[in-house]
Amino acid sequence: MRPVKRFVSRLKWPAVLGILTVALSGCGNYFSSRASVLAPAGPVASRELSLIQISLYIMLVIFVVVMGLWGFALIRYRARRNDTSAVSASTGDTRLEILWTVVPLLIVIYLTVLTVQTEFYLTRRPNPTTSLQVSVTGHQFFWQFDYPGLGISTIHNLYIPVGEKVNLTLTSADVIHSFWVPELAGKTDAIPGYHTYMWLEASRAGSYFGECAQFCGVGHYNMHMTVIALPPAQFQTWVKSMQKKGAASGTAWALERGPLPVSS
Numbered sequence: 001m002r003p004v005k006r007f008v009s010r011l012k013w014p015a016v017l018g019i020l021t022v023a024l025s026g027c028g029n030y031f032s033s034r035a036s037v038l039a040p041a042g043p044v045a046s047r048e049l050s051l052i053q054i055s056l057y058i059m060l061v062i063f064v065v066v067m068g069l070w071g072f073a074l075i076r077y078r079a080r081r082n083d084t085s086a087v088s089a090s091t092g093d094t095r096l097e098i099l100w101t102v103v104p105l106l107i108v109i110y111l112t113v114l115t116v117q118t119e120f121y122l123t124r125r126p127n128p129t130t131s132l133q134v135s136v137t138g139h140q141f142f143w144q145f146d147y148p149g150l151g152i153s154t155i156h157n158l159y160i161p162v163g164e165k166v167n168l169t170l171t172s173a174d175v176i177h178s179f180w181v182p183e184l185a186g187k188t189d190a191i192p193g194y195h196t197y198m199w200l201e202a203s204r205a206g207s208y209f210g211e212c213a214q215f216c217g218v219g220h221y222n223m224h225m226t227v228i229a230l231p232p233a234q235f236q237t238w239v240k241s242m243q244k245k246g247a248a249s250g251t252a253w254a255l256e257r258g259p260l261p262v263s264s
């Protein structure tokens with residue numbers, strides 16, 4: 001077989017695998033039909049996504065440069081037939097050594113600063129006078145939301161006003177759960193006997209799918225929730241109607257048991 005032909009036939013399977021990888025990576029419609037970290041709908045999710053993207057772009061540049069140099073070295077310095085010249089041994093290059101020490105160091109420092117800044121932004125608790133307070137309790141296998149200042153409790157559905165920070169205090173009634181609404185914020189564990197905190201904000205009205213992201217038992221697969229972001233006036237109307245319901249039932253608290261969001 002001629003060398004070129006042999007080269008092509010060797011490349012056949014890697015090529016098929018490569019094409020399959022690219023083609024199949026487009027099959028993941030799972031998240032786009034429900035919720036995706038790639039489609040942020042608020043400042044928390046946006047900051048998290050931009051940190052992911054910046055890290056990814058830097059990695060891509062490094063990958064392309066390293067693979068390019070590797071490929072270049074492979075071709076440029078490959079063994080050639082009838083080439084009997086001695087292999088020249090290099091004893092190092094101080095300028096290159098400095099370059100490939102300093103550049104990665106600068107990249108790591110840049111990523112560290114960016115990550116710490118984002119971390120501070122995400123963990124800074126919103127001012128309680130200008131934000132909505134909600135206590136979140138994970139149960140096997142549903143989410144309970146209590147609005148302590150409003151006398152309202154809901155199951156499955158978390159109602160929030162658009163454009164307002166929502167301060168969540170999380171805990172669990174049984175085992176460890178993880179609160180995750182991909183379009184609004186990253187995951188936070190809900191731990192029994194312990195309080196964890198996070199905040200989120202929806203920039204536009206809509207329903208945002210969420211689920212428990214920590215395996216918590218046989219019903220874990222179905223532990224979904226919906227965050228319903230309403231324009232502020234509509235949110236106030238909902239609050240008033242719920243409070244009226246509570247008053248009518250003779251209790252200080254009104255409970256709304258929303259339908260369990262089904263997975264599509």
Ligand SMILES: [Cu+2]
Pocket residue numbers: 176177178212213214215216217220223
């Ligand atoms: Cu769970």
